[in-house]
Structure formats: structure tokens, C-alpha cells
Amino acid sequence: MITRRNFINHACGLGVSAAPIVSSLLSLGAARQLSAQTLPDYKAMVCILLAGGNDSYNMVIPNDSDQYSQYSAIRSDLALKQQSLLPLAGATESGRHYALHPGMAQVQQLFDNGELAIMANVGTMVEAVDAQAVEAGTAKLPLGLLSHSDQIAQWQTALPGTRSTSGWGGRLADLFQGVNLANGISMNISLSGTNIFQSGVATGEYSIDSQGDGAIGIDEYNDGSEFGAFQKQIIDSMFAVKHTNLFRSEYSLRMRSSIEAQRVFVEALQSTNLPTTTFSQNKLSQSLRQISRVIAARETLGVSRQTFFITVGGWDHHDELLDNQAALLPLLSTGLSEFRHALVELGVFQDVTTFTISDFARTLTSNGRGSDHGWGGHQLMMGGSVNGQRLYGSYPILAKNSPLDIGRGIYIPTTSVDLYFAELALWFGVSQADLPMILPNIGKFYAGGNSAPLGFMV
């Protein structure tokens, strides 16, 4: 059981821009850490950001003939041919059937095996709104709706009403750091550099590469040679200097942390048996391969909770939508399947949940070559603890004059990201009481208690 220590006031360490959230957290009495007790189990979340706004209405497609006709009519020259689609086994509770993009055979397999589920029409929301209120301008909407920079951030912060630098993965790490700081390496590991998702108040991400052992050391530093000893001496003194200038001080801190973390990290990876699963050569697969190595080294690293973050760019398909998705979705599909095999090999598939996020889905209507920025869209969740072979949430009827359509086939989300993330956070070990600290907006959509937010996790 996870127990928690008494309130630890983080206020002194809070960023100015995070202040509004933080004050509400403090008023909830929620700024606290879990205690340093050992967690008996291991759990990890892998967040894959499809940056640019995946046109997910061409990833998951209605497959009943009347609904396919509606899809085909509204998507016009962007519609995929029905005979090319990969049907998904089973039907939703409403009796409707769906299919996948033709390039996602492995995802179809994962779905049919019950190891993958689909979250339909999920998006950033301040509160539930309808099209009339949006039209009238009275709806409370996410800041910078339809804009990349804001929406890509809000999918990571789960704070659609503010421009915050604190991500919900970072807040998780703040909460869990007491059980995770065995060796000074953050529980949040990024394969794509600095990101908002993993930035908390007290903890940030540890950034690694997909190649080699992931972490780069300073050349010659303490390498056993005479010069190596000198190199260590001069580098250590250089970065021991205290700086009053805040930029210099931050730079120096980052260098010191990097030197220390690299040594521990590489030793851990090199002392661990690695999965033998073969991964493709592309960046996503290689990133997932590196993550599987880090997970294999979890005991040496002394962690019981980890998040991983990968950005896959290139989804802003204002043009060449069909060709580009035909190239990118198979990479996602293959990568997920390879990762699944490696996790099964390591015996941790039930302990690792992989999920996608993206800025937004795109307009259902075409601009002649592609689609423009939208709002609600579909996401994938994979893992041994996912109640797979199901579609969660509500897939909109794609009829003209849909009550969810706010113009050009931009659909109001029918599920908030808060519910999507709450399901994951509760599985990860966050208590109901701590949930508002991770997802401050959750109260608008979820009453708590015994019923799961969405039910897609075991």
C-alpha cells in the first residue's frame, strides 16, 4: 500500500506561471509526496506524442455501411476506401463497427488480442460545452483552441485554462519522488528532449538518446589516463563554481547533474540483460527499444515507477494527408507491436501502459489536399493491463449538422483528456484523494468513488 507523508509545502519552489494552479492545490491541501516506503510492484507509462495533430478520423473509421457513407461524404477526397480498411473485431455497446487505417495491421492484431483499446473523440476541455454555446461565444473553451502550441501543451499539462509549465507526468513525479530517488535519476525519462509532460515543480525529465547507451559522457573524463584525471579535476572545479547570475547557475547545475546521472545510467544499462526482440531502424522503434532496455534495468536503477516520453513529429497534414499518413501510421503500428514483444519477453507487459496523445484531430472537411486544425480525436492505449478490444468514449455520428460540429467538421470532444489521464493515473497508483493534484480539472468530469473514470484499465 502506498501511504503518504504529511503535507510538504512546495510553495517556495513553484514557478510564477504555475501559481494559480498551485494555490488551488494548496487550498486542497494536496501538495505532498508519497513516503519513501518501498513499492512492491513496478509500473511504467509510455506517452507517445504524435506532434502536429494526427488526423485520427482517418486512423479509426466507422465501418457500418450507412456510417461509412456519412464519413465518405464529409471527408470527400480525403476518405479512405472502405474495402481497404482493417475491420476491428466486435462492436461497441451501441452496435456500431469500426475499422483501422489500412497501414495498421499490427494494431489490428493487438486490438483483436485484447491488448489494445481505442479512446474515441477525446480532447482538451475546460468544461462540457455544446455547439450553440461555442457559436454564441459563451462557452468556456481551452486557451488557444486549434493552435498547435497551446493544444500540444495542454495535452501535456491537462490545464486547458492556463499557460502552465507543469505537466501531469511531472506532477506525478513530484508525488512519487519519495519512492523513486534511489540514485538521482528522474523517474521521468524522455527520448525526445525537454518536454512539458514530464516537467513538474521539483522534478524534470532525464533526457536520453535512442542510440548507444542513451547518455553521453564528457570525453576523456576520468577514463583512467593521466589526461582523464586532469580532465576530471578541471571539469569538476569549473562546475563547482557558484554563480549569482541565474542563467549561469542553471547551466552549471545541468552540467553537474548530467555528469553524475550519465555514470549511473550507463552502468545500469550495461549490467543488465537486454531484450532480444528486433526493432525497426526508424526513430520511434529505436526509442521504444531504448525504453525496453531502461525498463530491463529498472532494479539496478532502483525505480518502481517510471514515465517515458517520445515525440513523433510530422503529423500536421495540411497537405499530402493520405500519402503522409500511409507512411507514418505503419511506423506507429510496427513500433507498438515490437515494443509489445519486448515487454512480454521482459515479463512486464502487464506493468507498462503505452498511450498516444496528439495536439488535436483535424477538420473532417478537406482543404483540397489535406485537413486543418480540429479538436477532439482518437487515441490508442496498449498494455497487458488494458481492457482491450474495445472502443471507449463516444465516436461521433459524422452526419452533416452533427450537434458536435462547430464548423468544417471540427468535433467537440465527448470525453475530456482529464478522464483519459485519470484512468491511467489511478492505475499508476495515484489515490483518489491525490488525483486533483495531478489533474486539477478532474472534478468537472469525474465524481470519484468506486466507479472508474472510463474503465479501460484493469
Next chain:
Amino acid sequence: MNKLPLVVLLLLFISGCGGGGSSSNVSAPQPPDPPSPPSQEQLVSASRLASSSTFGITYEGIENIAQTGSEAWLDSQFDMQPTFSRDIVDSLVQRRDEGEFEAIEDDIDLLIAFRRYAWWHVAMTAPDVVRQRVALALSEIMVVSDNVDTLLVYPYALTDYSDLLVASAFSNFRDLLRDVAQHPAMGVYLSHANNARSDPENNIFPDENFAREVMQLFSIGLFELNVDGSHKLDDEGQSIPTYTNIEIREFAKIFTGFSFAGPDSYFGNEEPFFQAPMVMFDNEHEPGPKKLLNDLVVPAGQTGMQDFEDAIDNLFNHPNVGPFIGRKLIQRLVSSNPSPEYVERVARVFNGDNSGRRGDMKDVIRAILLDPEASNPDGSIKFGRLREPMLRQLAMARQFNAKSTDGFFFNDGFFLQSLVKQHPFSSPSVFNFFLPDHTPQGSLAEQGLVAPEFQITTANTIVAMTNLVGAAVYANYIMETDGPFGTVSLDISDYVALAADADALIDRLDLVLTSGGLSDDTREVIRNSITQITDDDLFRTQVAIYLFMISPDYAVQT
């Protein structure tokens, strides 16, 4: 990844330790001719100006600025003819066609690398240093990138766009905005090339991509601004959006009808032509009126180009442009957190309050570089700007007299980019390498400061940058080379000549690299390190330069 520098480094160190090879003679610095050499204060001021306005210059260059005076030197820079990349690409294409590169063409698609070669060569050699630096700053505001295949494989795509920024760096912002909007590389990158008028029967509407980003990123930003860059607030204390999706759709209509110029030009032509602006096809341009910003209605019945020019005027005359673009340029050149007063001074110059010349880029650049906050900062702990990795690599080559065996500085930068995640015109998205408001957690955030460049300063890139310095200083590995291209190496003999006197060496490096801002403690570390080396001036100098270039004092431009 680090194998090459590592190995070379070791070899060099062995020879260095043996004490052989390097000069043990200490030659005195050559006495300067001018009757009244510039004061230390003038030199420091000149060095600071060079740091903000060039890709890095040598001690002699700094002396020259100090003797000329900042304003006069800037004026002389404004008067210089622009140096373009396209001539270099022309000659490279010709050499390729003549078969000179056959031996290495199997390894690399040279056409991909040509525009990068040309950029580095110009950056190393062009005399119009301020123009080149401002053009690079503009490239991080009006972003296009070779991470889009079309812009990678056509050597003239980004060459011509880069040359446009070089040509327009000292023109008027309105012309710059128009030329950027009409440039085929931008047309490809933000997909308004071959953007057709509406076809409502088939549910097809104009592409909104460029319409959105030209407002959000290239001209006015998301929120109404006061002249000092702060947000205007409504009655409820909320920021006021500058536009909604309705205006985006109206601007999207404006940007319909463009396609590529060239010998075979027709709307819908997918074969891009990069050496002339896109041309308008009125038949494919959205008819009807368009309601733009501040209630301007572009009337029905105009030609596509009339609509386009009106829309550019509409954006250019928005009161946000001065503070919005002014702040971004200050961040690229001088400091991450300019005071509201500094932004206002620059914005008022942009607005032409005194000159009547709205948008004059020379006026704006002069105002940014010669502002008291740039030339004479108050030493606040909040002042500064983390140097960008690509600029550090370039400055290292320039400030330590890099020479090429064949006179050309060919660098494709792919190795650099893989290590430090940055290369000119190679941003991951239109949002540049980092966001202007990125705030690292910790003490910077506590003080409410932004520090954009920290967004690409990760555990790995910070070490990689340090290793690149080591490779350059110890192993002369500064630029990539291949096949028939020459080899580039640093020449630090001027500094070796000073090495016998540790303090003189440190003083000189402090002036050139840190504009006299080296902290006492860092000076002590460098001094203690190099005075351990007593018999080898070259090695002593290398260690001094290495420590300077990796120090937090240098990494942050203050």
C-alpha cells in the same frame, strides 16, 4: 558517436605530454600602431556589441569596432553589400555536374548538403556580419526547415529563402513579410502553394495553415499587446485574443491562388520552382469580400495580388507588430527577458514615432543593439541569454581563426545537429527549436524568467556541446569534411604567444569571449588549471580555451 574526436584527442594528448612540437618561445604581442589605442571600457563595449550582432569576431575585429565607434561601425555594416549563398550553390552544382564529386556521391546526396555547405561558407567569410546574424535571427522567427523533404532535396529552396532574409534584413518589415509570404519555400512549408478556392459542394475549403501561423508567429501574436509588450487586459483582467478562427478563415481565402513560378507554371503544378516568388492565379483565388483584422474589409472584385497586398498591409499596420517582433529580435540577439521599457523603446522605433519610418529594419536593429540595456547591462542576476549551440560552434571557428586548406568552409552540419539538436534552417517545426516563453523549472521559473535556449539544453546536448569544444580545441575537428573538400583547422597561435603569462592569456580570452564578464571564481579555476602546465604553451593555451568555451560564463551571453 564520439569515437573520432576521442581517438584524435588521445593521440594529440600523447604528443602534447611529451613536450615536443609546440613552441617554447614566447613571442611578444605585436605593438599596435594607432596613437591612442582604445580603452578597456571601449573594448569591452565593442566585444559586447560583437556578441549580439555577429557570428563572433577576433580580437582585431573587436579593436576595429572600438576604434571606429559602435554607431559608425554599425552604419558601415548597414552600407555593405549583402553576401548571398546562391553563388556558392551555383558553383557547387557546376562542380558536381563536371564530375568532381563522383568519388563521394555514393556516400551522401550532395544536393542535400549543398545549401548547408553554402550557409557555413558564407557565415565564415562574409564581411556583412551584422546582416548575416540578423538574417539568422529572422530565420528563427519566420521559420522554414529542411525537415520537410522537398525543402531538403532541392538545393535552391532554403538557399533562396536564406538569401531573401539576408537581402531583407535591413529593408522594411512590410516588404520582408510580403516576400516571406510569397516565397515558394514558405508556400511548401506552410502549404499555401497550390491552395485552391473553396469548393463547398465537395466540402473543400481553403487551407488555413499559413493564415494561422503568419498571424501567430510572424507578425502579431496571439494577444493584444501594449507598446511595451505586456498584454492588454479586458474588464475582467483577461488577455484579449488578437483574432479568432473566423479571421483565420478569412486570411486563408486571401492566400488562395498561389502556385510556383518557373518555365512551366500552372496552378496545381507539384514541381516546385524556388528561384522566383510564387505567382497568383486569379481563377483559383477565392472571390468575394474578406473581413480581416480591425474591421478591414477587402472588397470583392479585386485581383488576387491586390487582396494579398491589402492583407499584408493589414497585418503590418497592426499595433502588435512592433512589440511582438521587437521582443523576439531582442531575444535572438541580446537577452531573454528584456525589460518592458527596452521593448517599448524598440517598438516605438519600429512604429516610426519619431522618424515616420514604420517598420524600418535598420532603425529597429540599431535600436536593439545600441539600447543601454544591451550595451551597458546593469549586472542583474536576471540578465542574459544562453548562447545557441549552433552559434557557439560557429563562433569558435571564427574567433579562433579557422582556416581552410582550399579556402572553402564546407560543413554539412549533420553531425553537429545530431549532437546538439540544432542547425540553421532545420527546426523541428514552425515553432523553432525552442519557444520564446520556455521557462525551465527551478530558480529561473521562481523569478518569472524565460530562457528559451534551455529547451534544447538537455543532459546529453550540454555534454555534447562540451565535447565539440574539446574536439575543436585539442583535435582541430571543427567542421566535417569529405572527398575533394579542404580541411578546416583552428589557428590559436595569437593566444599561444600570450600563454607564458597566464593572466594575460585569460584577460585576452575574457575580452574576446566573455566581454570582460568572466566571474572571479571561474577565472581562478582557469588560472589554477593552466598554471599546472609549465612546459607546453600550446597545451596550456588549449586548456585555457577549452575551459573558457565550456564555462557557464561563456555559455551565457551577459
